[in-house]
Amino acid sequence: MNRTLRVAHLVFGVLFLGIAAVWLLRTTGVITADQLTLSGPAVLIAAGVVGLVVSLATSRRRRDNDNDKENDHE
Amino acid sequence: MTETDERPSEGRPSDPQPQEGPRVSGEEMRDLGRLRRSRTDRYLGGVAGGVARHFDIDPTIVRVLFVVTSFFGGAGVLAYLALWLLVPDEGTDHASIQLKGDTRRTLIVVVGAVAVLVLLGNAWGGGLGFWRFSWVVVVLGLIAVVLAGRDRGPRQQSSAVTDPAAPEAGSGPDDAPPVYGPPAPWQPPVPPPAPRPRRTGIVWFWPTLALIAIGLGILAVVGGSQHLAPGSYAALALAIIGAVLVLGAFMGRAGGLIALGILTVIALSISTAVGQIGFGFHNQTVRAVPATAAEVQPSYHVKTGSVYLDLTRVADPQALDGRTVEVSANAGQVHVVVPDRVDVDVDANIDFAGDIDVAGENRNGTDPQLHTSLDGGAGVPHLTLDLHERVGQILVDREGALR
Numbered sequence: 001m002n003r004t005l006r007v008a009h010l011v012f013g014v015l016f017l018g019i020a021a022v023w024l025l026r027t028t029g030v031i032t033a034d035q036l037t038l039s040g041p042a043v044l045i046a047a048g049v050v051g052l053v054v055s056l057a058t059s060r061r062r063r064d065n066d067n068d069k070e071n072d073h074e
Numbered sequence: 075m076t077e078t079d080e081r082p083s084e085g086r087p088s089d090p091q092p093q094e095g096p097r098v099s100g101e102e103m104r105d106l107g108r109l110r111r112s113r114t115d116r117y118l119g120g121v122a123g124g125v126a127r128h129f130d131i132d133p134t135i136v137r138v139l140f141v142v143t144s145f146f147g148g149a150g151v152l153a154y155l156a157l158w159l160l161v162p163d164e165g166t167d168h169a170s171i172q173l174k175g176d177t178r179r180t181l182i183v184v185v186g187a188v189a190v191l192v193l194l195g196n197a198w199g200g201g202l203g204f205w206r207f208s209w210v211v212v213v214l215g216l217i218a219v220v221l222a223g224r225d226r227g228p229r230q231q232s233s234a235v236t237d238p239a240a241p242e243a244g245s246g247p248d249d250a251p252p253v254y255g256p257p258a259p260w261q262p263p264v265p266p267p268a269p270r271p272r273r274t275g276i277v278w279f280w281p282t283l284a285l286i287a288i289g290l291g292i293l294a295v296v297g298g299s300q301h302l303a304p305g306s307y308a309a310l311a312l313a314i315i316g317a318v319l320v321l322g323a324f325m326g327r328a329g330g331l332i333a334l335g336i337l338t339v340i341a342l343s344i345s346t347a348v349g350q351i352g353f354g355f356h357n358q359t360v361r362a363v364p365a366t367a368a369e370v371q372p373s374y375h376v377k378t379g380s381v382y383l384d385l386t387r388v389a390d391p392q393a394l395d396g397r398t399v400e401v402s403a404n405a406g407q408v409h410v411v412v413p414d415r416v417d418v419d420v421d422a423n424i425d426f427a428g429d430i431d432v433a434g435e436n437r438n439g440t441d442p443q444l445h446t447s448l449d450g451g452a453g454v455p456h457l458t459l460d461l462h463e464r465v466g467q468i469l470v471d472r473e474g475a476l477r
Binding site for chain 1: 305321338
């Protein structure tokens with residue numbers, strides 16, 4: 001896939017889905033108010049980790065692509 | 075002043091009020107893109123001076139507003155710092171965070187809105203977990219919008235230079251190996267491709283709105299007959315936005331959805347908080363003074379208002395033995411008076427914030443809980459009180475304490 005991955009969109013997509021999921025769990029009573037204080041940050045951390053991993057992966061892929069191009073020239 | 079430069083019709087010698095200087099029209103005030111930080115009237119970043127000039131008011135008023143609102147959740151500090159970063163210095167078009175005019179205008183409005191919401195949030199006393207959590211998202215969103223909306227003008231130019239599709243005459247010998255074949259026939263130079271219009275990236279925005287509309291419609295039809303939790307619609311919209319954003323991250327052009335999602339998070343937290351507290355305009359008062367144990371209901375509930383339950387008039391307290399009475403209110407006061415000669419187990423909790431007082435034993439703050447037993451002596455009936463509120467006050471008194 002030649003398109004670049006939009007990290008910000010991915011992070012916020014995960015974040016929004018996570019918030020909606022936490023809201024659903026809280027509303028249906030699966031998690032308590034105490035657990036909410038854990039699951040909120042957990043969503044943030046998950047979104048952040050996804051963002052980091054994807055940034056690293058795309059930057060590595062870009063570097064590989066650049067290397068490939070250089071190799072093609074030779 | 076640069077503003078007079080931009081308004082050639084003003085400041086003429088024939089101006090009837092030369093002492094007052096140019097006035098600012100309403101249209102100019104609404105155009106927040108014109109906002110500049112003042113160079114001449116500044117203590118820190120010239121934000122207050124600039125804002126005052128933009129809205130044609132006394133800078134002292136603006137400074138006082140910034141300072142005063144800083145004490146309410148830091149709204150003033152937040153707004154000041156944001157404007158300092160976003161608004162260009164007078165006479166220049168360069169801000170610390172360089173943005174396109176439209177993005178800057180939008181962000182200035184968002185900064186104002188966020189500051190107002192911070193003020194409101196603080197005025198409501200905070201303490202709402204989800205509400206506070208949503209601020210983290212709002213701040214993150216602002217950062218993302220800033221990063222996404224950064225003016226990429228110079229970078230586009232440099233990328234055009236290094237565009238591999240446009241061969242360059244000046245490319246070094248290392249880049250292109252020399253070709254020793256017969257010279258190619260002359261061809262007219264290919265005009266450089268026209269710069270591609272900047273992809274606005276909002277292709278998914280309107281379809282997503284349509285999807286949300288469909289989703290909310292379905293939810294309304296399906297859930298219409300049942301009681302939907304407050305915030306259901308906002309949560310569904312947020313889930314749709316999140317899903318499209320994740321898709322859009324791979325397929326591109328999901329612009330505008332982050333901002334929409336942030337607004338939805340705000341809507342979700344407001345509707346959840348308001349719904350859970352159950353603000354209503356119908357203040358109810360339930361006052362029950364049952365005369366017999368049979369008249370004592372298993373539960374008493376109001377949405378907003380107060381419940382007063384006096385069990386001291388129960389003629390046959392022995393019949394209360396083993397019973398559990400549940401009293402609850404979303405917001406307001408729960409007040410129960412129990413007879414002296416009854417053992418009472420009290421289980422009291424308030425979800426968000428409030429004050430619990432059970433025969434002098436006190437808990438307050440956010441999410442207070444109190445489990446306690448009141449001893450009525452030997453051989454007395456045993457009653458359990460289950461008291462619950464979202465916001466407000468829970469009071470349990472002994473009959474004797476009120477005399």
